[in-house]
Amino acid sequence: MCGIVGLFLKDPKLEPKLGAMLTDMLITMTDRGPDSAGIAIYSGAKDGLGKITIQSAAPDEDFETLDADLRNAIGQPVALLVKNTHAVLEVPLDQLDAARSALLHLRPNVKVMSVGDSIEIFKEVGLPKDVAARFDIAKMKGSHGIGHTRMATESAVTTMGAHPFSTGSDQCLVHNGSLSNHNSVRRELRRHGMTFETENDTEVAAAFLSHKLQDGESLGNAMEATLTDLDGFFTFVVGTKNGFGVVRDPIACKPAVMAETDEYVAFGSEYRALVNLPGIEDARVWEPEPATVYFWER
Amino acid sequence: MQSFDLGKDGLRALNSALHALKGQTNMTAWEVINPKGAHAIAAGVDAPVDITVRGSTGYYCAGMNKQATIRIKGSAGPGVAENMMSGAVIVDGDASQYAGATGRGGLLVIKGNASSRCGISMKGIDIVVHGNIGHMSCFMAQSGNIVVLGNAGEALGDSLYEARIFVRGTVKSLGADCIEKEMRDEHLLILEDLLRRGEADAKAKPEEFRRYGSARKLYNFNIDNASAY
Numbered sequence: 001m002c003g004i005v006g007l008f009l010k011d012p013k014l015e016p017k018l019g020a021m022l023t024d025m026l027i028t029m030t031d032r033g034p035d036s037a038g039i040a041i042y043s044g045a046k047d048g049l050g051k052i053t054i055q056s057a058a059p060d061e062d063f064e065t066l067d068a069d070l071r072n073a074i075g076q077p078v079a080l081l082v083k084n085t086h087a088v089l090e091v092p093l094d095q096l097d098a099a100r101s102a103l104l105h106l107r108p109n110v111k112v113m114s115v116g117d118s119i120e121i122f123k124e125v126g127l128p129k130d131v132a133a134r135f136d137i138a139k140m141k142g143s144h145g146i147g148h149t150r151m152a153t154e155s156a157v158t159t160m161g162a163h164p165f166s167t168g169s170d171q172c173l174v175h176n177g178s179l180s181n182h183n184s185v186r187r188e189l190r191r192h193g194m195t196f197e198t199e200n201d202t203e204v205a206a207a208f209l210s211h212k213l214q215d216g217e218s219l220g221n222a223m224e225a226t227l228t229d230l231d232g233f234f235t236f237v238v239g240t241k242n243g244f245g246v247v248r249d250p251i252a253c254k255p256a257v258m259a260e261t262d263e264y265v266a267f268g269s270e271y272r273a274l275v276n277l278p279g280i281e282d283a284r285v286w287e288p289e290p291a292t293v294y295f296w297e298r
Numbered sequence: 299m300q301s302f303d304l305g306k307d308g309l310r311a312l313n314s315a316l317h318a319l320k321g322q323t324n325m326t327a328w329e330v331i332n333p334k335g336a337h338a339i340a341a342g343v344d345a346p347v348d349i350t351v352r353g354s355t356g357y358y359c360a361g362m363n364k365q366a367t368i369r370i371k372g373s374a375g376p377g378v379a380e381n382m383m384s385g386a387v388i389v390d391g392d393a394s395q396y397a398g399a400t401g402r403g404g405l406l407v408i409k410g411n412a413s414s415r416c417g418i419s420m421k422g423i424d425i426v427v428h429g430n431i432g433h434m435s436c437f438m439a440q441s442g443n444i445v446v447l448g449n450a451g452e453a454l455g456d457s458l459y460e461a462r463i464f465v466r467g468t469v470k471s472l473g474a475d476c477i478e479k480e481m482r483d484e485h486l487l488i489l490e491d492l493l494r495r496g497e498a499d500a501k502a503k504p505e506e507f508r509r510y511g512s513a514r515k516l517y518n519f520n521i522d523n524a525s526a527y
Contacts, residue, residue, distance in 0.1 A: 135382075151486055250433075251414075252413075253414075256376075257394075270375060271356060272334060272356055273335075275334040287394060290433065
């Protein structure tokens with residue numbers, strides 16, 4: 001089944017509350033996906049710095065001296081903020097690739113959740129309320145964010161099988177549905193040099209978009225291409241550094257409700273997820289049309 | 299008037315109270331506040347009562363309704379009035395997918411738009427939509443009437459049996475075996491009655507509609523096709 005929530009803020013005054021608003025929305029969607037949960041938050045870029053969010057099954061061991069080890073490896077300052085099984089590394093923007101390769105050698109068991117100027121992704125197995133509490137999501141601020149509650153269909157219930165998936169810098173995607181041609185699309189994308197961490201169908205959709213964006217396509221065109229090249233059921237919600245997009249397959253049996261006010265654009269798998277947003281009584285509330293790309297950019 | 303705060307007392311208590319109303323009752327007027335998109339509000343009611351839900355509802359509101367008049371002062375989630383048997387359901391806002399699906403009787407009125415699969419497999423229900431309906435509406439619809447003041451989406455009435463479809467606006471495409479049919483006096487009378495009961499008689503006149511129905515080529519066995527099976 002799965003639940004999706006998303007919030008793109010237009011009014012900067014709400015930015016300190018982004019994490020709290022998204023957490024409330026996410027927990028409301030628990031019965032659509034109680035087996036794992038995840039959230040991508042665009043918490044803002046710091047001048048000249050980039051972020052790598054990582055995850056470890058043995059965080060105490062892996063994270064203890066990681067900042068020093070990485071500093072030695074790349075010869076640049078590194079900041080490390082540990083949050084439960086995840087940690088956010090801050091490195092100079094031009095050192096993101098170097099830091100990522102060094103990480104591969106220094107901590108081969110650590111998984112990279114996201115890389116970019118602004119994005120941070122936290123996801124784990126467990127009830128959405130527990131996952132949100134582990135990472136203290138409610139205290140996070142940011143400009144936009146996307147959350148997902150998972151009821152697994154296509155691959156195992158693991159941390160790496162949870163959404164959001166990030167396959168490009170500052171990009172993420174969550175999915176409600178299932179894709180039937182993901183194996184052939186994955187093979188095709190591998191030929192083009194894309195790499196995959198899982199056998200999950202949604203990761204293929206994320207990589208499909210990242211590949212199009214790498215080729216210079218706009219977010220709108222890349223999302224349009226999912227309608228012709230991906231087969232199956234989907235409602236996708238997509239985040240980029242400045243943008244937020246939604247697309248549903250032409251059959252559109254996976255539910256979706258959107259609300260827009262002067263302060264925000266919000267997405268929920270159900271209206272229930274939106275009921276506590278400020279000014280929802282007067283918001284424009286609608287169902288995104290099938291096979292239609294919606295996106296907002298700042 | 300019985301007022302029920304869904305936020306405070308919960309769905310199960312509401313539906314238990316409504317299900318306890320059998321046959322004739324003195325508690326004929328009910329109000330539900332704080333619905334907040336909850337699922338299955340007032341599903342399975344079987345009593346001649348009037349229920350007003352003040353806000354938007356989630357999945358399956360008023361499902362399987364018998365006898366009751368249920369008004370939704372907001373929009374309805376997927377499957378509103380699914381499998382309704384009798385009574386009436388009136389949605390002031392929009393309805394999500396498969397509104398009135400498999401309905402056996404009663405009247406469903408949607409004052410906004412209905413999305414995909416409205417009236418799918420309907421079996422006797424009457425549906426009046428003041429706005430538009432989405433794709434695959436009336437798929438395999440068996441009997442009953444649907445009146446649409448706005449436009450219909452793709453594949454209207456695909457694999458249709460004997461439901462009557464009346465559309466005032468445009469039809470994006472007709473599904474397999476669904477064709478436009480002649481509007482006869484008997485149909486104008488049906489339309490007049492449904493527009494009035496659907497609170498739409500001030501907005502539209504029967505003569506403005508076109509009628510669509512089954513070409514009856516798909517569901518009738520044709521002996522000439524025997525070799526195909």
